[in-house]
Amino acid sequence: MADKIWAHSGDSHFLEPDDLWQQILPAKQAERMPRSEKVGENEEIVHVDGKSFHRKLPKVMTAKGDDGLTIYELSVRPPGTRDPAARLRDLDQEGVWGEVMYSSIGLWSSMIEDPQLVREAAHAQNEWLVSEVQDVAPDRLVPAALMPMLEVDDAVRELEHAAAIGLKIVSIPTGSPPGTDDYNHDSWEPLWAAADDAGMVIGFHIGTDGTDQATAYRGPGGAVLNYVDTTYGGQKAAMKLVTGGALDRHPELKVLISEGGATWVPFIGDRMNEGYRQHGMFVRPQLSRLPKEILFRQVYASFQHDESAPAALWAMGYHNVLWGSDYPHLEGTFGHTQKTLHELFDDVAPEVRQRITRGAFEELFPHVSAPPA
Amino acid sequence: MADKIWAHSGDSHFLEPDDLWQQILPAKQAERMPRSEKVGENEEIVHVDGKSFHRKLPKVMTAKGDDGLTIYELSVRPPGTRDPAARLRDLDQEGVWGEVMYSSIGLWSSMIEDPQLVREAAHAQNEWLVSEVQDVAPDRLVPAALMPMLEVDDAVRELEHAAAIGLKIVSIPTGSPPGTDDYNHDSWEPLWAAADDAGMVIGFHIGTDGTDQATAYRGPGGAVLNYVDTTYGGQKAAMKLVTGGALDRHPELKVLISEGGATWVPFIGDRMNEGYRQHGMFVRPQLSRLPKEILFRQVYASFQHDESAPAALWAMGYHNVLWGSDYPHLEGTFGHTQKTLHELFDDVAPEVRQRITRGAFEELFPHVSAPPA
Numbered sequence: 001m002a003d004k005i006w007a008h009s010g011d012s013h014f015l016e017p018d019d020l021w022q023q024i025l026p027a028k029q030a031e032r033m034p035r036s037e038k039v040g041e042n043e044e045i046v047h048v049d050g051k052s053f054h055r056k057l058p059k060v061m062t063a064k065g066d067d068g069l070t071i072y073e074l075s076v077r078p079p080g081t082r083d084p085a086a087r088l089r090d091l092d093q094e095g096v097w098g099e100v101m102y103s104s105i106g107l108w109s110s111m112i113e114d115p116q117l118v119r120e121a122a123h124a125q126n127e128w129l130v131s132e133v134q135d136v137a138p139d140r141l142v143p144a145a146l147m148p149m150l151e152v153d154d155a156v157r158e159l160e161h162a163a164a165i166g167l168k169i170v171s172i173p174t175g176s177p178p179g180t181d182d183y184n185h186d187s188w189e190p191l192w193a194a195a196d197d198a199g200m201v202i203g204f205h206i207g208t209d210g211t212d213q214a215t216a217y218r219g220p221g222g223a224v225l226n227y228v229d230t231t232y233g234g235q236k237a238a239m240k241l242v243t244g245g246a247l248d249r250h251p252e253l254k255v256l257i258s259e260g261g262a263t264w265v266p267f268i269g270d271r272m273n274e275g276y277r278q279h280g281m282f283v284r285p286q287l288s289r290l291p292k293e294i295l296f297r298q299v300y301a302s303f304q305h306d307e308s309a310p311a312a313l314w315a316m317g318y319h320n321v322l323w324g325s326d327y328p329h330l331e332g333t334f335g336h337t338q339k340t341l342h343e344l345f346d347d348v349a350p351e352v353r354q355r356i357t358r359g360a361f362e363e364l365f366p367h368v369s370a371p372p373a
Numbered sequence: 374m375a376d377k378i379w380a381h382s383g384d385s386h387f388l389e390p391d392d393l394w395q396q397i398l399p400a401k402q403a404e405r406m407p408r409s410e411k412v413g414e415n416e417e418i419v420h421v422d423g424k425s426f427h428r429k430l431p432k433v434m435t436a437k438g439d440d441g442l443t444i445y446e447l448s449v450r451p452p453g454t455r456d457p458a459a460r461l462r463d464l465d466q467e468g469v470w471g472e473v474m475y476s477s478i479g480l481w482s483s484m485i486e487d488p489q490l491v492r493e494a495a496h497a498q499n500e501w502l503v504s505e506v507q508d509v510a511p512d513r514l515v516p517a518a519l520m521p522m523l524e525v526d527d528a529v530r531e532l533e534h535a536a537a538i539g540l541k542i543v544s545i546p547t548g549s550p551p552g553t554d555d556y557n558h559d560s561w562e563p564l565w566a567a568a569d570d571a572g573m574v575i576g577f578h579i580g581t582d583g584t585d586q587a588t589a590y591r592g593p594g595g596a597v598l599n600y601v602d603t604t605y606g607g608q609k610a611a612m613k614l615v616t617g618g619a620l621d622r623h624p625e626l627k628v629l630i631s632e633g634g635a636t637w638v639p640f641i642g643d644r645m646n647e648g649y650r651q652h653g654m655f656v657r658p659q660l661s662r663l664p665k666e667i668l669f670r671q672v673y674a675s676f677q678h679d680e681s682a683p684a685a686l687w688a689m690g691y692h693n694v695l696w697g698s699d700y701p702h703l704e705g706t707f708g709h710t711q712k713t714l715h716e717l718f719d720d721v722a723p724e725v726r727q728r729i730t731r732g733a734f735e736e737l738f739p740h741v742s743a744p745p746a
Contacts, residue, residue: 065654184594221557221616223655224664227648228612228641232605239601243594263640263689268601270679271634275600277678278704281438282596291597305650306643308689315688316636316681331651 005341006371007357009099010302010364011205011258011324011332014133014143015082016105024124033121034111048111059215059226071330078328084136091140094337096325097371098361100258101133101143102171102205118148122158130165139369144171144203149180152187156194163198168365169256170200174233175209183237184244192241196250201364202241206234206260227331234260235268238299242272245285247298254364255299259326262301262309266316269295296320300360304333305340310348310356322360378714379744380730382472383675383737384578384631384697384705387506387516388455389478397497406494407484421484432588432599444703451701457509464513467710469698470744471734473631474506474516475544475578491521495531503538512742517544517576522553525560529567536571541738542629543573547606548582556610557617565614569623574737575614579607579633600704607633608641611672615645618658620671627737628672632699635674635682639689642668669693673733677706678713683721683729695733 017023021030034048042062045052056062060071080087091099103125112118122145129143145162147170148154159170181187195202207230217225234257241247241255269292276283276291287294296317302324303309312318323344326332333340345353362368390396394403407421415435418425429435433444453460464472476498485491495518502516518535520543521527532543554560568575580603590598607630614620614628642665649656649664660667669690675697676682685691696717699705706713718726735741 063655065652067654071652071655182590182592184590184598185592217555217557219555219558220618220658221613221656223652223657224616224645224648225557225609225612227652228644231644236598239598240594243597245593261640261644263643264637266681266684267634267636267640267679270636270676270681271601271604272597274678274704275597279438279444279596279600281440282436282444283594284596285593303643305647306640308639308643311639311684311688315684331647 003342004095005338005345005353005357006095006097007323007325007337007341008361008368008371009096009325009327010256010300010322010361011304012096012099012101012327013104013329014084014087014101015076016103017082020105020125020128021121024128025121029117029120032112032114032117046111049114049117075329078334081328084133084141088137088140090327090334094325094327094334095341096327096337098140098142098365098368099325099327100169100203100256100365101141102203102258103129103144103146115148115150115154118150119154119158122146122148123161126158126162126167127165130167134166138166139367142168142365142368144169144205146170147172149173149177152180152190155191159191159194159198159200163200168201168367169203170195171203171205172237173208173210174204174206174237175211177210182240183246184240186244189246189249192246192250192253196253199252202253202255203258204234204237204255205258206230209233231260231264234258234301235264238265238295238301239268239272239291242291242294242299243276243287245287247294248285248287248289251298253298256322256364257299257301258324259304259331260301261303261306262318262321263303263306263312265295265299265301265318265320266312269318300364304331305344307344310344310352313355314349314352319355320360320363321356323356376715377468378711378718378726378730379468379470380696380698380710380714381734381741381744382469382698382700383629383673383695383734384677385469385472385474385700386477386702387457387460387474388449389476390455393478393498393501394494397501398494402490402493405485405487405490419484422487422490448702448704451707454701457506457514461510461513463700463707467698467700467707468714469700469710471513471515471738471741472698472700473542473576473629473738474514475576475631476502476517476519488521488523488527491523492527492531495519495521496534499531499535499540500538503540507539511539512740515541515738515741517542517578519543520545522546522550525553525563528564532564532567532571532573536573541574541740542576543568544576544578545610546581546583547577547579547610548584550583555613556619557613559617562619562622565619565623565626569626572625575626575628576631577607577610577628578631579603582606604633604637607631607674608637611638611668611674612641612645612664615664615667615672616649616660618660620667621658621660621662624671626671629695629737630672630674631697632677632704633674634676634679635691635694636676636679636685638668638672638674638691638693639685642691673737677704678717680717683717683725686728687722687725692728693733693736694729696729
């Protein structure tokens with residue numbers, strides 16, 4: 001149709017097969033990988049590497065809405081959630097062309113204590129991502145590589161492997177794994193250097209701090225408070241890479257913060273500058289550019305519905321605003337993508353729409369083809 | 374001078390006399406109030422109500438910059454820090470007319486376990502605020518009343534007292550005191566109702582979560598990360614009053630978030646709306662207006678240097694942007710106020726400058742007089 005708006009998505013997801021490890025790992029390793037067994041309404045037993053432990057299920061898998069479904073159940077209903085061919089039909093219908101795709105099982109790595117097992121699983125999963133996901137439509141689907149993060153050397157090697165097999169972005173949790181330094185510390189420098197060398201985008205998807213972020217608040221307004229709370233981890237990850245000096249040392253390194261919104265970037269930029277200047281005598285390291293300049297140039301951020309996001313670009317000078325569908329999740333636009341895109345872009349200048357729906361994404365991923373005219 | 378920009382400040386501070394309690398409380402009560410004794414470089418003994426405990430000094434009082442001074446020492450140097458007459462000379466020179474003034478000893482109340490003592494100290498300090506601060510220039514100085522927050526009934530009674538003696542804003546910590554509910558819970562409803570009845574502004578100054586917020590991050594970039602981190606408590610306090618329904622039940626109640634910036638408001642408004650709509654089946658209470666509308670209409674926010682703040686108004690539709698000097702603190706504009714105001718406002722429309730430097734403040738505090746023409 002003539003008025004269809006095509007957009008790339010800086011934030012999408014897919015769901016792996018339940019027997020992924022059996023498919024891609026030798027049997028002896030596959031049986032050591034985490035496996036969940038639901039017991040009762042709110043609890044699961046996790047079996048991992050010969051041990052088992054009970055834990056409460058995340059709230060998104062237990063709290064039921066008016067229709068009796070959980071957020072998790074509502075988030076895996078679209079046809080293309082698991083099936084790449086069905087997915088492309090969904091995307092075409094919605095008007096989404098290229099998309100960054102995050103795995104759904106990325107958090108398993110923090111449950112395994114054996115770095116070798118994590119390393120080999122990430123290696124195998126990234127091979128699978130190329131052959132079973134990216135290769136289905138290599139000019140559109142941009143799956144994010146999993147990283148073994150227990151030891152920085154492992155992360156470096158797997159990043160190099162991911163780049164060698166053609167992946168373009170690595171997914172890193174917003175919270176560094178237990179036992180490792182925070183991302184502002186120099187111990188992570190080899191990883192940033194490797195990403196810079198490989199031209200690999202660093203992707204942080206919000207909600208990966210490593211805690212059950214749906215339970216921080218209780219009582220009136222809790223659902224909305226918990227929803228908003230998930231954004232802060234992405235802001236903090238970006239700030240750590242700016243203030244710790246990583247992005248200053250690697251001026252070509254690019255970071256994507258997915259699903260956290262975009263209007264926070266000018267805010268955090270100004271706030272970092274204020275701290276950097278007013279508390280200047282306490283600031284280490286000194287940077288070669290102001291923190292806001294580094295943030296604006298090297299950090300990209302995706303939003304779904306935020307009506308203020310285009311103005312972050314045209315009125316506040318932040319050019320790295322990406323739209324994202326969050327397909328197939330409940331927080332995303334599946335089923336109303338065209339309505340959302342028209343509300344966002346019908347009244348803004350064509351170059352602003354172009355930059356947010358296509359330009360910023362294509363700068364990160366120049367191998368992605370152009371949407372239909 | 375012809376090009377002097379006059380502005381009201383939504384965020385300023387003063388320092389009480391060291392012997393305030395001896396001046397305003399009966400001797401038997403005064404000696405029960407907290408008193409600090411520095412021991413060594415980084416530690417103090419706090420004596421309070423017959424007990425004593427050691428604690429680490431807050432980092433702003435111990436970490437020294439290149440010039441050998443701490444943030445605290447750098448923040449109390451301006452002549453008018455303690456002296457209202459000298460203060461007015463500082464303000465005239467800087468171009469600041471009206472100002473909201475927060476106390477420096479507001480946090481003592483969480484150290485005292487006896488609600489009666491907290492109640493009587495707050496009562497006496499608020500009387501002192503009127504006679505010794507506000508009355509020096511009642512059309513310019515707007516000191517914020519201290520609140521006894523250990524029991525909501527005490528807070529209600531003191532708010533009514535503060536209103537009766539002519540105070541216009543109450544200062545509430547961004548973190549509710551230990552042992553009390555979070556602000557989204559209904560147990561605080563009597564306080565919001567009392568503020569609504571009295572036409573009293575609710576003031577939250579950032580950095581009052583109740584923790585030493587200068588120590589959350591360590592290592593490279595820590596100073597800037599910790600500086601930015603202080604803003605989040607103000608955002609969360611505002612969200613709790615929106616999502617918990619307090620501001621919806623009291624549509625005339627107004628909240629001021631001081632020193633936390635202003636550009637976060639459109640961002641948080643959009644994000645709350647997204648959660649409210651997309652997770653609608655989980656949201657309690659349902660509100661009569663969207664969260665962003667409530668936030669935009671009833672929450673005011675002050676910034677110092679943020680160059681994106683005017684665009685939050687003219688490009689994102691958030692009209693309750695206030696400027697603030699943060700006098701006399703290091704994070705503020707003392708010594709360069711005119712430079713900052715000109716950088717912020719020389720290139721924006723006159724009505725935007727008017728709203729941010731005067732209009733929003735005068736809406737909260739209509740008794741404040743107009744600056745010199």
